[in-house]
Amino acid sequence: MSAARQKECDVAIRITGLTNSFGDDVVHDDLSLDVRHGEILGVVGGSGTGKSVLMRSIIGLQTPDSGRIEVLGESMLDEAEEDVSIRSRWGVLFQGGALFSTLTVAENVMVPLAEFYPKIDSKLRREIAMYKIALSGLPEEAADKYPSELSGGMKKRAGLARALSLDPDLLFLDEPTAGLDPIGAARFDELTLELQRTLGLTVFLITHDLDTLHEICDRVAVLADRKVIAIGTIPELLATDHPWIQEYFNGPRGRAAAVSHADEERRQNRHPAQSKSRGFKR
Numbered sequence: 684m685s686a687a688r689q690k691e692c693d694v695a696i697r698i699t700g701l702t703n704s705f706g707d708d709v710v711h712d713d714l715s716l717d718v719r720h721g722e723i724l725g726v727v728g729g730s731g732t733g734k735s736v737l738m739r740s741i742i743g744l745q746t747p748d749s750g751r752i753e754v755l756g757e758s759m760l761d762e763a764e765e766d767v768s769i770r771s772r773w774g775v776l777f778q779g780g781a782l783f784s785t786l787t788v789a790e791n792v793m794v795p796l797a798e799f800y801p802k803i804d805s806k807l808r809r810e811i812a813m814y815k816i817a818l819s820g821l822p823e824e825a826a827d828k829y830p831s832e833l834s835g836g837m838k839k840r841a842g843l844a845r846a847l848s849l850d851p852d853l854l855f856l857d858e859p860t861a862g863l864d865p866i867g868a869a870r871f872d873e874l875t876l877e878l879q880r881t882l883g884l885t886v887f888l889i890t891h892d893l894d895t896l897h898e899i900c901d902r903v904a905v906l907a908d909r910k911v912i913a914i915g916t917i918p919e920l921l922a923t924d925h926p927w928i929q930e931y932f933n934g935p936r937g938r939a940a941a942v943s944h945a946d947e948e949r950r951q952n953r954h955p956a957q958s959k960s961r962g963f964k965r
């Protein structure tokens with residue numbers, strides 16, 4: 684296979700020339716981005732720079748003004764090519780979990796199964812849901828609880844279980860650690876990494892959490908000025924001179940996250956520069 688063809692196959696999501704606007708408010712203007720197969724891509728940017736609108740455009744919840752979006756080789760904006768089965772190849776954890784409040788955790792996880800595989804009988808559906816609940820680190824007894832009976836961290840895990848219900852290739856996470864205490868956030872990062880590795884997922888992860896970026900992301904895409912202004916590893920981003928990137932990664936919080944990550948790497952007997960990140964004990 685030629686190097687160019689190999690590179691083409693490495694792309695899970697390709698966005699080209701994307702424009703999104705709401706009235707006079709232009710959120711994206713000629714935005715392009717490639718997400719590679721099997722990576723955890725962190726997506727960062729100031730509030731209102733259009734991270735969630737970008738995610739919604741990819742998964743078909745937002746119709747862009749123009750541009751091209753390909754997911755796993757399929758064009759998402761070409762109605763002639765529209766194939767609903769592509770939607771079964773991704774799972775989404777929305778901000779706050781977005782669980783159905785009148786359904787239990789297990790029932791929430793069963794919703795996509797019922798939609799895409801209506802012929803699966805309810806017993807098997809429940810078994811699959813229980814497996815996904817366990818995979819997401821929730822205790823068995825959480826299955827029959829309602830979202831209102833769960834802590835914030837448990838709601839995120841329940842949302843994750845639902846996102847995994849169809850054995851997706853792609854996982855979209857919108858601010859998964861927002862609102863979690865630091866220990867809960869680190870555990871959620873660890874779970875994301877573990878799932879990505881064991882299930883071979885490609886992860887599109889919107890976050891403001893600098894620890895998450897340092898610990899589990901292979902690359903980071905930065906949204907500003909209505910575009911992806913830079914994409915790369917954190918050291919690669921630090922080599923750019925964009926003021927927002929410098930302020931973000933070199934501000935007090937950015938430096939603290941970098942120091943803590945380097946300490947963790949040392950504890951694991953790795954040189955920080957030798958490893959992208961991923962200082963978790965396993």
Ligand SMILES: Nc1ncnc2c1ncn2[C@@H]1O[C@H](COP(=O)(O)OP(=O)(O)OP(=O)(O)O)[C@@H](O)[C@H]1O
Pocket residue numbers: 705708710728729730731732733734735736737
């Ligand atoms: N349905 C909508 N109608 C009108 N404007 C919208 C709509 N959805 C998003 N916007 C606007 O698009 C812009 C980008 O919103 P988006 O939620 O993508 O930002 P974000 O980068 O995810 O922000 P945050 O980090 O605060 O979550 C904002 O100005 C927002 O007000």
